[in-house]
Amino acid sequence: xxxxxxxxxxxxxxxxxxxxxxxxxxxxxxxxxxxxxxxxxxxxxxxxxxxxxxxxxxxxxxxxxxxxxxxxxxxxxxxxxxxxxxxxxxxxxxxxxxxxxxxxxxxxxxxxxxxxxxxxxxxxxxxxxxxxxxxxxxxxxxxxxxxxxxxxxxxxxxxxxxxxxxxxxxxxxxxxxxxxxxxxxxxxxxxxxxxxxxxxxxxxxxxxxxxxxxxxxxxxxxxxxxxxxxxxxxxxxxxxxxxxxxxxxxxxxxxxxxxxxxxxxxxxxxxxxxxxxxxxxxxxxxxxxxxxxxxxxxxxxxxxxxxxxxxxxxxxxxxxxxxxxxxxxxxxxxxxxxxxxxxxxxxxxxxxxxxxxxxxxxxxxxxxxxxxxxxxxxxxxxxxxxxxxxxxxxxxxxxxxxxxxxxxxxxxxxxxxxxx
Numbered sequence: 001x002x003x004x005x006x007x008x009x010x011x012x013x014x015x016x017x018x019x020x021x022x023x024x025x026x027x028x029x030x031x032x033x034x035x036x037x038x039x040x041x042x043x044x045x046x047x048x049x050x051x052x053x054x055x056x057x058x059x060x061x062x063x064x065x066x067x068x069x070x071x072x073x074x075x076x077x078x079x080x081x082x083x084x085x086x087x088x089x090x091x092x093x094x095x096x097x098x099x100x101x102x103x104x105x106x107x108x109x110x111x112x113x114x115x116x117x118x119x120x121x122x123x124x125x126x127x128x129x130x131x132x133x134x135x136x137x138x139x140x141x142x143x144x145x146x147x148x149x150x151x152x153x154x155x156x157x158x159x160x161x162x163x164x165x166x167x168x169x170x171x172x173x174x175x176x177x178x179x180x181x182x183x184x185x186x187x188x189x190x191x192x193x194x195x196x197x198x199x200x201x202x203x204x205x206x207x208x209x210x211x212x213x214x215x216x217x218x219x220x221x222x223x224x225x226x227x228x229x230x231x232x233x234x235x236x237x238x239x240x241x242x243x244x245x246x247x248x249x250x251x252x253x254x255x256x257x258x259x260x261x262x263x264x265x266x267x268x269x270x271x272x273x274x275x276x277x278x279x280x281x282x283x284x285x286x287x288x289x290x291x292x293x294x295x296x297x298x299x300x301x302x303x304x305x306x307x308x309x310x311x312x313x314x315x316x317x318x319x320x321x322x323x324x325x326x327x328x329x330x331x332x333x334x335x336x337x338x339x340x341x342x343x344x345x346x347x348x349x350x351x352x353x354x355x356x357x358x359x360x361x362x363x364x365x366x367x368x369x370x371x372x373x374x375x376x377x378x379x380x381x382x383x384x385x386x387x388x389x390x391x392x393x394x395x396x397x398x399x400x401x402x403x404x405x406x407x408x409x410x411x412x413x414x415x416x417x418x419x420x
Contacts, residue, residue: 004072009052010136010147011147014136016134016194017136018088019192020135020193021148021151022189023082023145023186023189024124024148024186025154025155026182026185026186026189027182027186028151028152028155028159029158029162029182030147030159030179030182030183030186031155031159032122032155032159032160032163032266033116033152033159033160033179033182034093034179035055035058035244036159036163036164036259036266037163037167037175037176038054038096038110038114038172038176039054039093039245039248040163040167040248040262041096041110041173041176042107042110043248043249043252044172045107046107046393047374048249048369048370048373048374049374050370051245051248051249051369051370051380052366052367052369052371053111053367054110054111054114055114055241055245055363055366055367055370056364056370057111057114057115057118058114058117058118058363059118059241059359059362059363059366060115060360060363060364061115061118062118062119062121062122063233063355063359064119065118065122068122069214072123077194078127078131078183078193079193079194080191081123081127082123082124082127082186082187082190082193083187083188083190083191085120085121086183086184086186086190087184087187088116088120089104089117089120089121090180090181090187091180092113092116092120093113093117093176093183094177095113096110096113096173097173097176097177100173101173105173116419129227139385143386149277149332150274153270153271153273153274153277153328154270154274155270157267157274158267159267159398160264160265160266160267161260161264162263163179163259163262163263163264164258164259164260164262164263164264164266164267165177165260165263166178167259167263168220168259170258172259177413179319182282202277202278209361217340220354220357223341224399225337225399225401225402226341226354226401228290228396228401229293229334229337229338229341229396229402230338230354230357230358231357232334232395232396233331233334233354234358234360234361235361235362235388235395236297236330236361237358237359237361237362237365238362238365238368239360239366239385239389239392240361240362240365241362241363241365241367242365242368242372242381242388243269243367243369243385244362244365244369245366245369245373246373246381246385247262247265247266247320248262248380249373249381249397250265250316250378250379251265253377253379254310254378254379255312255316256336256378257313261317262315263311265316265317266315268320268321268324269320269321269323270324271324272320272321272322272323272324272326272328273324273325273328274328275326275328276324276326276327276328276329277328277329288402289337289396289402290396290397290398291339291397291401292333294393294394294397295391295393295400296326296329296330297327297389298389298390298393299326300322300324301386301393302387302388303322303323303326304320304323304382304385304386305382305383307379307382308379308380308382308383309379315377338354338378369381372384414419
């Protein structure tokens with residue numbers, strides 16, 4: 001928490017980074033808004049299976065597009081790439097209510113738009129790791145990344161409740177027009193960015209960086225501790241994808257509520273996760289790495305499992321916030337461990353391999369939830385996910401490379417951005 005508060009001084013000192021940070025916050029809120037509005041639209045016009053496929057298409061293309069986005073950011077002006085990324089996404093999102101107004105919208109159109117948005121959005125995601133070192137001094141890099149990381153949680157807090165309320169007021173399809181404006185604002189902010197181009201890459205090895213990024217996952221098998229943490233994170237993202245699909249169905253089936261409650265469930269999870277990120281990390285220091293990660297995964301299971309037994313919206317929102325709070329420190333703890341375990345000379349290869357593997361977790365989890373919810377109730381799905389979290393906690397707990405590293409966290413951090 002002290003790190004985030006101290007980093008706010010960077011926003012005052014560095015107007016270029018401040019523009020980028022504010023723009024990324026708007027873009028993240030827009031992404032969260034899109035997820036809620038589009039999920040509700042698909043759920044009410046099609047069904048859970050179609051929702052799972054839509055969210056799958058929002059994530060799966062990123063596995064392929066990520067390396068290309070990084071390469072483009074090295075070859076072309078970043079401000080133009082970011083402008084077109086957000087401008088085109090705004091056009092695509094606005095196309096949905098236009099098609100709906102004309103009576104021509106079909107679920108296949110949404111599938112195509114979701115896939116195209118996923119391909120475009122990778123540019124902004126990769127930019128956080130690739131461009132920030134060009135905008136801030138080295139001593140400010142950690143604080144800048146902390147602020148950008150907080151954007152993820154703030155977007156979950158602001159975007160879903162706003163989407164839920166707007167959907168209840170004007171409907172899911174018209175609400176997407178408002179969503180499209182957030183991407184237009186981000187595209188305008190990006191045009192004002194002046195970011196130095198990277199140093200020219202002349203060696204054969206550097207020109208083959210894209211190929212090495214794709215094949216880097218093979219290096220994971222030479223680092224069993226990192227491999228165990230990567231598998232744990234992939235599973236964690238898989239279950240997060242299942243919860244993304246579960247919440248709107250749970251709101252309708254078990255809570256007998258509308259989009260407002262759905263938005264509150266997601267928003268409360270964002271608040272809980274942000275508080276867990278700021279407050280929970282300090283309580284976990286001194287534990288063995290494997291036990292520390294396992295404890296975080298297991299801690300959120302009891303309150304989440306109780307969701308399957310409640311029908312009152314207020315209690316459900318509180319339980320969602322509590323489980324997210326207990327899971328909140330996961331990514332900070334896991335990424336810090338990975339950074340300290342990867343040798344400097346292998347960092348690029350391993351990060352590329354981790355991205356290719358872990359990026360599959362969330363979209364596959366979304367698709368799996370759609371299939372499960374098509375054949376069982378939302379309450380039963382809650383219990384299935386809770387049992388899966390308990391099983392996942394055994395991965396870092398039983399992983400031999402993580403059992404005997406009590407001093408791992410005392411090592412200095414490697415000052416290289418982790419884009420996983």
